[in-house]
Amino acid sequence: MKQLACSISLTLVLWFSAFLSPAARADEGMWLYSSPPREAIQAKYGVTLTDAWLEHLTKSSVRFNSGGSGSFVSANGLVITNHHVGADDLQKLSDEKHNYLADGFYAATPADEKKCVDLELNALQSTEDVTARVNAGVPSGATGEAAAEARRKVIAEIEKESKEKTGLRSDVVTLYQGGAYHLYRYKRYTDIRLVFAPEQQAAFFGGDPDNFEYPRFDLDICLFRVYENGQPAKIDHFLKWSKNGTSEGELTFVSGHPGGTNRQLTTAELDFLRDTQYPYIVGRLKRVEVLLKNWSDRSAENARRARDDLFGVQNSRKARDGMQAGLYSPALMDPKATQEKAFKTQLGDSVNGTEARAAFDSIAQATQAQAKIYKRHRLLEGGNAFMSDSFYTARTLLRAGDERPKPNGDRLKEFGDARRESLELDLFSDKPIYTDLEILTLSDALTLFAENAGYDDPLVTQVLAGQSPRERAAALINSTKVRDVAFRKQLYNGGATAVTAAKDPMIELARLVDPEARALRKQWEAADETKHQAHATIEKARFALEGPAHAPDATFTLRLSYGPVKGYEEGGHQIPAYTTFAGLYARNAQQKNKEPFDLPRRWLDKKSALKLDTPLNFVSTEDIIGGNSGSPVVNKAGEFVGIIFDGNLASLVLDFAYEDVHARALSVDSRGILEAMRKVYGVDTLANELINGKR
């Protein structure tokens, strides 16, 4: 459920009315905290959301820059998220002697807590509607590249101004695909320390085969502590831990950062996903999965090195497979086409209506333009052709040299002043990079490039430089110095002159590719701008017809979802809402303790100590998607009753449309967490901190 690196384009827009009419809507919606569905919740559940309740939940929620969600759970900076969200950090803290990702970790005292290499947490402090100012920055009548540039400039200006005024991380977010622009201000935490992680076998029991399945039995949690000035941060807003959890049918809320949805795309955009984007992405994921899996199987150390990457790829592949099935499902897609047609008719011949119909056409044209450059854009600008940390680092150094001297508003977005600190945290990270794994992925990526662009493509010829992909990859990885942090700092601080003087082969490769990569990005963003403007036009017409707004598609910003704890039917079987420790041991026995259904020794030993009917996982109907991993689930009192860690297979189509018949959000139960902490891990100090809300 984690939002993954190879993320889908977040170019989304809203409008399909069928999924928005009150009857069909059910508990649909990843709601903005600035416009929560108070009336619907009041009407259906008799629960009133107060401003204080909303503010408390907002400020208790955190975002992981590695792609997930979490929440504060004590006044002393304790943060809980999923094990698979923390996996990136567990991996980076490990070495040949210590495999915290596989074996788990516990810091008995604050002094034992381990500082993460490059983790950044963001806690939302405020949002502001800046739509008018953003639109005013774009000259009337401007389109495509010129409009995209103007918009980028005004956004950079707003972000920089906000950052300078408040000191907070300031991001302008495009909502409703151009219908609105909101400024999000976050407190950044960058001194994050690892407190507790169970073994991956317990967190991810059932592994890839049981991923996205239910019933499940996963203790998918990981705890960190945020520090300020070398001390555990003092946190005002944190969630009170519920010892009593939930009961079936009880209303719950999820506060997290769904990464992206595609519910409100036009049929032209859905066709593009189905015919162009998904075949490429899913094919590439399977390719990389086979590559990493087979390399991992060669030795235990290989497996350790590739572990987090492999998990990410498998997780993403399974999710995309499910989404792709949605795109090929007439039951899901045909109504969307029907509704689009009906809506176009409904628009009538008013000026708004005519403009809106024309907007559908410009979306189709812009999408076709993107389809034409899609693969090459992914390969070059997306970096798929050079998959390796060494290349990504080299390119950042190259571009930093070129971009940083420019005025703030003229730079590529990621080099804007407002993002400088996050960029540097990442660039100067001392995370381990393994040359053997780098050569493996880079040679496969170069082969992918040659396959897709054609072996005789001039850029392919220049990139391969007369060598085979394997020889070229080995030569590049073995000779580049970008894996040395001191070298990176020197080049970053020395600017373009230092970068050029270094003559580093990987940076020179990035330089070779950069003109076309940048050109493709420009074309891509110009088409996006065209779509933004067109979606804004459609949006306006739709509002005129149908009235007030609903939740925009997800954008990896904080959202609120709601729905009851509820079992479901599958293939004639009733799937109960809760699983227990007893179920975990039964599944383990049924699979004969064989990987990935094996349990750590201590779990086998402590079975008799556990209250076996304690709930471990549960399902509810909240509207969630990748990125929601680690989101707290709270009851109407705002107490922590569980933590989202997955959706079931049926939930994968939530990317395109909400349903609550078979789709479910999966959570770890607050009761199961406590029971395991006390009985299996014996970490009573930590359990007490959760219960008491302080150390």
Next chain:
Amino acid sequence: MKQLACSISLTLVLWFSAFLSPAARADEGMWLYSSPPREAIQAKYGVTLTDAWLEHLTKSSVRFNSGGSGSFVSANGLVITNHHVGADDLQKLSDEKHNYLADGFYAATPADEKKCVDLELNALQSTEDVTARVNAGVPSGATGEAAAEARRKVIAEIEKESKEKTGLRSDVVTLYQGGAYHLYRYKRYTDIRLVFAPEQQAAFFGGDPDNFEYPRFDLDICLFRVYENGQPAKIDHFLKWSKNGTSEGELTFVSGHPGGTNRQLTTAELDFLRDTQYPYIVGRLKRVEVLLKNWSDRSAENARRARDDLFGVQNSRKARDGMQAGLYSPALMDPKATQEKAFKTQLGDSVNGTEARAAFDSIAQATQAQAKIYKRHRLLEGGNAFMSDSFYTARTLLRAGDERPKPNGDRLKEFGDARRESLELDLFSDKPIYTDLEILTLSDALTLFAENAGYDDPLVTQVLAGQSPRERAAALINSTKVRDVAFRKQLYNGGATAVTAAKDPMIELARLVDPEARALRKQWEAADETKHQAHATIEKARFALEGPAHAPDATFTLRLSYGPVKGYEEGGHQIPAYTTFAGLYARNAQQKNKEPFDLPRRWLDKKSALKLDTPLNFVSTEDIIGGNSGSPVVNKAGEFVGIIFDGNLASLVLDFAYEDVHARALSVDSRGILEAMRKVYGVDTLANELINGKR
């Protein structure tokens, strides 16, 4: 190393001179028994191949219709091959209670031997050059479709005539890609019984990670017995077992059925492989590997059902990855282009020379025509769009109804009279087919079809019939009756009328697809015919320039290779020629007995009983390729000293060019086999039969 179902096109031709000049040639060549390299062997090794020696080795060799090689090793019909060649039969003999593929098998008495479901062995009895007659059957000046049809007709005539005259299976084989046509006559054995198989863990120790690697430690053997009239067949030509094996540097011979090589393609054909065929094949293999692997991981019974298929896909994927790397290697490919250019110049302006140069152009054109229809041909005629035994069976029934009433020469090749028995053995096989696995593969295949042909393709629309790929696959698999053998017999015997009357949904799907599938096949074969003729022209010109012939590319017919037992250097390390049982236990300990490096219990128990320095596997320089799996390795006395089971990674480029610096053939040693049989398995009766050459 097994020749796999998803086989590459065997459209091969010879000529590249660099690999044929005596200096570069070394021990290159998969030689026809009708023209063995007596002089070269005499000159280099001082060994004389007598007619009797050659006849004995020929008649001791057998071909497995499931795609591999083997040999007779006792007068009582005992045949030895690889475990992975027998895997298909072990899988088909297994059920939910007995997993012979995983757990092994031993029949203490002939009464315990288990009859295979649909295994056919072919033992070559004679060959005959029929080039003149085949070419005479094609009207002078005929090209493309007309020529292909005429050639098919005369070939069917020759095969039928030979079958009727001799009672033997009679296949006309295209050699030198049209340079020659030979008639092969085989004795068919169809009552084959399983005698002995070790556990897959012992046979395939190291699994996919160690596949194509060396040093290796695999007891990759499986023994069958051929029966005639309910009794073990009396065999005149079988190999005497060597208790002494080989020593380093000793000359050895391999007699087996290499499936196909691509050494002598023109650059236009190599470009097609690199740019069109390999990206598609390798991509599809990885896709299917992920599909089967993840389904297998869901439960032990799933794993059992998919085991042989998954092995086949992984094996093939690893092989193709290595071959693809060869295609992208300038060191390997640039000389080929240079030589083609030089040859064209050398041809001069004679009539022959001008014709030969034009022939290169027609090969390029025909190849481009094939590239245009390649994917659709694979999807429809190759069946990739409908991957399931149910579909393949349904199509055979449909086509049998249409083809069998036609005159023999007008039928699709596989329905020719000479092939009837083999076709019926396969069609009426009672092998297990699992509906869940069928639905899994078919739904993925339908998705592949939609991805490649486009969702809006009219045939895709008709095939999916308004359902999603998953729904459609489930509906088809659950409603078809073709998995019932009695139903198949009824339709086959009832002919087209019965097939139509049955209204079976899967057969109707095959019918829907058949017109286009047949049309694509016609186009494909017409292009092949053009290439055959062009290659024959080039061949003629080359002979005029360079003199006598050399071995043609492999065609899954019996060939002789030779070379010494010899270690090699890799990355600065000297890899010894032999491995031992001691090495097996060391690798097992190093990998902590973890899958796929775990050993069966009895191997762990019997360690102390084994003479640990007994050779287990060895490497030699023979020129082999997929299909050679299970080939006997003999010494100059014609004694069985080992059995081919794999090549190392470097050997994968043998598809395109021979080399003996790093490329090696891998064999199980005759001494290791005996030692394991006696000490680990305690099957002394069987070991004695090998030593005595009779029961």
